[in-house]
Amino acid sequence: MDNENTLRRLKTVEGHLRGVIRMVEEDAYCIDVIRQIQAIDAALNKVSTQILENHLNSCVITAVQGNDKKERQRVLKEITEVFAMSNKV
């Protein structure tokens, strides 16, 4: 996957999360903390989407074009599973 871009985004999220921890330590207003956590959620969703896009354009193409039917089914099933989960978190 496009590791550098993904890593950069995840480290930004890590910094954001550390900021939220500091807010809680300094007894910030509850709603402000919730809003920052929601912003982190949104940023993580974008990272997941980017990783999925890379995955579709590499592993998924390889598996679907390959001759191993079981592997193809496995790879497509995983896409369905992360989609199902994305509706829940």
Place this chain on the structure above:
Amino acid sequence: MDNENTLRRLKTVEGHLRGVIRMVEEDAYCIDVIRQIQAIDAALNKVSTQILENHLNSCVITAVQGNDKKERQRVLKEITEVFAMSNKV
């Protein structure tokens, strides 16, 4: 797609939604209405997941194994888009 199963589920959701409309007409307790709407949301997410699964195992396989590179990219881009949206609704 597996239309019959999808149709059956969507018609169940339609019945559920009509029940919620009746609840509001009869002035039901707000929180009970919200909970029923959340149950409908969850049911719709399951329908979407089922449709996506069928789509991956038909159109996506055909497009990825085909020779039209643009069509392949279009089909994979759509998967990314509905995944991104599923994180938001």
Place this chain on the structure above:
Amino acid sequence: MDNENTLRRLKTVEGHLRGVIRMVEEDAYCIDVIRQIQAIDAALNKVSTQILENHLNSCVITAVQGNDKKERQRVLKEITEVFAMSNKV
């Protein structure tokens, strides 16, 4: 609650859902169906938010200003519960 506005929105969603059922009956493209279901999800979320807003400004105020501590706790617990669920659907 503000029944008329809520009812109007729910009936719009019902019409939208019937349109999706027709799309499936007419064998529409899977991704188009998923997108319409996601639009219905988003509309239902707006209805829930509107109902919660009305609930906060009526029942919740009454319960929190009232003398029944148990009732107050019950009403506030319900808010937490629908918030927790809203993160999952």
Place this chain on the structure above:
Amino acid sequence: MDNENTLRRLKTVEGHLRGVIRMVEEDAYCIDVIRQIQAIDAALNKVSTQILENHLNSCVITAVQGNDKKERQRVLKEITEVFAMSNKV
């Protein structure tokens, strides 16, 4: 708010996120990374719910029982806003 419990949970999430960053650095399988990010999302949602619960049982009670109508409206509006956003992330 109940800072200690919230802080402990957020620091667990921070450790989890650092683990995900290591996974990406070590070129882990895309789908495994997405699943871990979804687990972090779920954990963050639980933290938000806990913070909201504390907020309802402290600031919201104080504001709703107080005499400042504007402050009461502000506090209730914030609940609606974080609920609306929770449906989107």
